[in-house]
Amino acid sequence: MLVLTSLCFIAMVLFCLAMTKHREQVIVHEVSILAVRFFRPLAWLLLSFTAYLSVELYGWSIGPALLFGALTIAILLLTLLLTYRAKIVPKLAIVMSLMASISIFIS
């Protein structure tokens, strides 16, 4: 469940980095246009992987149900962070991706 939530969070961060107005909130320095183009496809890819993982972990019927729950929590967290602590979003995303990959490898 925590893995799902972290992965959802990272995917959502990528989506939000793909949008100019949010990118400016989160990152101070300029990002190359080329990199920005990759954010959205990458986000979709990660989201599909998370969906696959949810089915793999919890079965075809419970998995997607939990995926939507995880998405809700992830978006809520991200939205609140964007409003109040936008600067820590990238750091948190990195920490979460580390956590998620470690727990995938362990299990």
Place this chain on the structure above:
Amino acid sequence: MKDNFRQSMKWFHTWVGLIVGWILFFMFLTGTMGYFYQEITRWMEPERPFIEHNISNEQLLDTAQAYLNKHAQGIDGWDIYLPNVRDQNLRVGWRHPAEPGKKRGQYKIKVLDIATGDKVASRATDGGRLLYRMHYRLHYLSTDISYWIVGFCSMLMLLAVITGVVIHKKIFSDFFTFRAKKGLPGWLDIHNVLSVIALPFHFMITYSGLLFFLFTYMALSTNLQTNDDEYREMRKEIYPRIAHLEKANQPAEMLDVSVLYQQVKQVWPGHKLNYIEIFSANDINAQVLFVRHETDITYNPADEVMINAVTGEVIAQQAKEYTGAGMIHNGFFSLHEGQFAGPLARWIYFFTGLIGTAMIASGLILWTTKRKPQQMKKSNGPDFGYRLVEQLNIGTIVGLPIAIAMYFYANRLLPLDMVERAAWEAHVMFISWAILLIYPAFRPAAKAWPEQLTLAALVYLTLPLVNALTTDKHLANSLPQQDWNFAGFDLTFLVVGGCFAFAAYKVKVLQASKRSSKQSSKQRVQQNKPPVLAANESLLSLQQVNKEKC
């Protein structure tokens, strides 16, 4: 009617939401509590023992079977519920024979003390089940009327969800947008964010809620299209039950359930046993059904193992073929109830439920916020309708949580030997809600909001204290015992109380800042502007509440 499509949808969304908003708030909040109804019941029966760690299932099953043999002879069906995350006590249950004139007898669950093997005598209470049944049975009304009211409200909720998506112009570009602004834009953002982030949940919960009483709402259709046999057949298909043998009235020696359990362990290595049903106990046809925690939301037949209790043979079950419609129906049922959810997923259900509740609350507040400037301009004060909405908002959004706390207080404080004690717990809840609904009528809204919020904070923060004074199941005992059922409850009260306290504090701070800024601006532009927009101080600042609620 408005000319363009989106405008008319907007009109529809506003008024549909307003008409049933308060009932929906009630349904959502009590339903959300319902996700923890077993936990609530355990907390409300503090006579029950603390969790016993490291007791084998075999030992538990022996204890339960010995009790049932002694106290439930002659009853056909026995159920044994093993301690689990949701309820850490061993429980047994059976249905009493029907009283004359009634279709079914009463189903009673008894909690067993593992140490003595005897039942625990606990206070009379309806526990969490009352709260959860309330969300579709509306307590005081008759079943039929409640089902229709609930159905009507859910139907409008479904429409509000759909029209809400239609009128949300920038659903994708504003996906993550939440501007913590004061006034209308702030509230609109809160409402949007709360709706969008849990949209799958909102849709699922409303739609599946309507499916629950399918045969009540669409009775005409089923009556016209099916005869009795077809109807029975249809119900059998969508409410699956494992077939078991009827009693043969030949007494026979039954094997110990704990012995039969050894075979189940081989079928499901490493899986947790959830509960056991025993059919035709101590009869030649005795059968035992072992059920593990759900692994599939459409009722996986492999989650159950049936064993002949006399010979010890595993009875092979025919894999049940579900039709597409049956599967969708069952899937929606279990999505709504979330029975499959483990502890973490259950908390997520609880949170998304709260998000839904907060969404409705923010929608209701949005209605008043939008009309406030205009209403304040009127020479003889705001309209009756506006004041009524404001009053109902305060009385419901803050009043109902307080009333629920009063239900818990009643559980701890009403005398144990009181007549109709369980019923009075609910009466206390509704009486306090009624008071809190009426109270804002006599107070200006700007005062009533912070007052009720402070009251809410107080009642929730003192609940653990009252618990400690009246029972021994308080934090000082439950934490060392690692009984997270009891401990989690008190801790949740503290968190909820803290949130309300923060909200009340925030309201006061914002009111004060508003007042000083208003005064200074008044001094600056003293000439022509009428004192309009005597803004919605308390309401505005309630944004903070909402942020917290989710």
